[in-house]
Amino acid sequence: MTRDIERQIALRKDVVHRIKRNLIARLSLPYTEEDLHEDVSLLGSGLGLDSLDALEVVLAVEQEFGVKIAEGSVALLRSINTLADHVLRETGHPEAAGGLP
Amino acid sequence: MTGTWRTLLAGMGARFQDRSGRTAVAGFAGVEQEVLAVRRALGLAPMTHVRVFRGVVDEALYPLDEVLTGPVSRLRFGRVLHTLLLDPDGQVAADAYVAIDDEDLWVLLECVADPKTVEALLDGVPLRDEEDRWAVLSLDGPRAWAPLRELLGPDVLGMPYLAIEPRTLAGTEVRVIRAGKTGEFGYWVLVPEEAAAATLEALRQAAKDPAMALYGTEALDLLKLDGRFFNVHQEGARVRDPLPLGLQWMIDFQKDRFTGREALMGRRESGVATKVVGVALDPGNRGLAPGQAVLLEGEPVGTVVVAGRSPVLQRDLGLAEVRRPFAWAGLPIEVRDGDQVQRGQTLTMPPFLPESLKIRLDEV
Structure with missing residues (x-):
């Protein structure tokens, strides 16, 4: 594997790990990090988080990474992957984001 | 019926x-x-x-x-x-x-x-x-x-x-x-x-x-594919194991009993080797299909399990079962079908924001 791909995987892996660690700890989720698929829906179907949980997720990401999540950003709060994409873009690593170009 | x-x-x-x-x-x-x-x-x-x-x-x-x-x-x-x-x-x-x-x-x-x-x-x-x-x-x-x-x-x-x-x-x-x-x-x-x-x-x-x-x-x-909802008739029929499918949220691991618990817990404890992730072909490429090999820098890392053309995006989308170290969104991949190789990427699913998420039912 080239260094670029290794670095891209390492960046995303670190962000995802920190998001999952925060979610599990702050929301007392009965899962391990391995259990949480990055595309699982956070709100509604999936983990079924409510609006208070969503606020906790916003605070967790803002405190952990120092990035802002604007009020009403439903698209960013859909999954661990959408949060990770936002963090990677906002911290200067858009190449590691996973959305369609 | x-x-x-x-x-x-x-x-x-x-x-x-x-x-x-x-x-x-x-x-x-x-x-x-x-x-x-x-x-x-x-x-x-x-x-x-x-x-x-x-x-x-x-x-x-x-x-x-x-x-x-x-x-x-x-x-x-x-x-x-x-x-x-x-x-x-x-x-x-x-x-x-x-x-x-x-x-x-x-x-x-x-x-x-x-x-x-x-x-x-x-x-x-x-x-x-x-x-x-x-x-x-x-x-x-x-x-x-x-x-x-x-x-x-x-x-x-x-x-x-x-x-x-x-x-x-x-x-x-x-x-x-x-x-x-x-x-x-x-x-x-x-x-x-x-x-x-x-x-x-x-x-x-x-x-x-x-x-x-x-x-x-x-x-x-x-x-279900482009909305990234679990489809028991597609990826469910081809992968069958809920752990690589990412269905842990549908399972209460703290329960003492449910059918299949012993086998499932055994696999969970020994670690899951693969994960099902979203893939898309680059614009202009066509023909994503189940069974095709997913390559990362030329090395096989997984297999396409479901594919279809999204009428919303006009892109070929799919789900692939990929070895866990490489199962991350945002990677440039190739998909091989016989001698033909096409470029694409792994991606965050679903790849667009459904219209319903822009609507508040208390305001309609």
Whole structure:
């Protein structure tokens, strides 16, 4: 594997790990990090988080990474992957984001 | 499904297909048109492949809790649980909704296992098979709520996600479930089968929407794919193990008993080697298909398990089972089909924001 791909995987892996660690700890989720698929829906179907949980997720990401999540950003709060994409873009690593170009 | 209901659906232009031993409505006007109706307005689907079981809460709740993977015994009145039925090897047999409505316990199954296997897995749970008594109609789309508001009143908009309510719709006692498996607003209407055609017509009339379409399972497969909802008939049928599928959220690992628990926990403890992730071909590339190899810098890392062309994005999308160290969104991949290699990427799913997420039901 080239260094670029290794670095891209390492960046995303670190962000995802920190998001999952925060979610599990702050929301007392009965899962391990391995259990949480990055595309699982956070709100509604999936983990079924409510609006208070969503606020906790916003605070967790803002405190952990120092990035802002604007009020009403439903698209960013859909999954661990959408949060990770936002963090990677906002911290200067858009190449590691996973959305369609 | 009774012959009468099938004849009525055929008269509406329905095409049929087999789904794990059940007759499903494959489609009506055409897949692309049906998908776009759901993504832009609303679609109405007769879910004839869904198996309907009914029991008495006091008798069936705890036996069912010992079979299904989710926390069935903690389900509250008026609510719905989305969970799984596994076989003794811990492989997916059915995608299940369980609902408690007054004294009734409803179990609605989309099965990948054949009918006899499913009945054997539910043996010992006092449930009646009522599939010939009830039809399931699914309303999906950013305006799925509109015909229900017209027929039932505005309070239907206040139904929380995964709730069930008894209602009278066009003179018939029905159960309305707020659920949905497309990423858009979704409601299932459980209606006595003899009243299904009249109820379907009442919903069509109440919608007053020229963009509305009847839709079937071929469109539903694409909607589940680009909406990233688990499809037991696609990735569920090909992978079967809920752990690489990412279905842990449907499993209560703290429960002492459910069918397949021992096998599943063994695999969980020893570590899961693969994960199912979203993939897309680059614009202009076509032909993504199950079985194709996924390569990362020329090295095989996985296999495509589901594929389709998203009418919304006009892109070939799929799900691939990829070795865990490489199962991350955003990687440039190649997909190999024989000698042909096409570029693409792994991606965050779903790859677009469904219209329903831009709408607040308390403001419509």
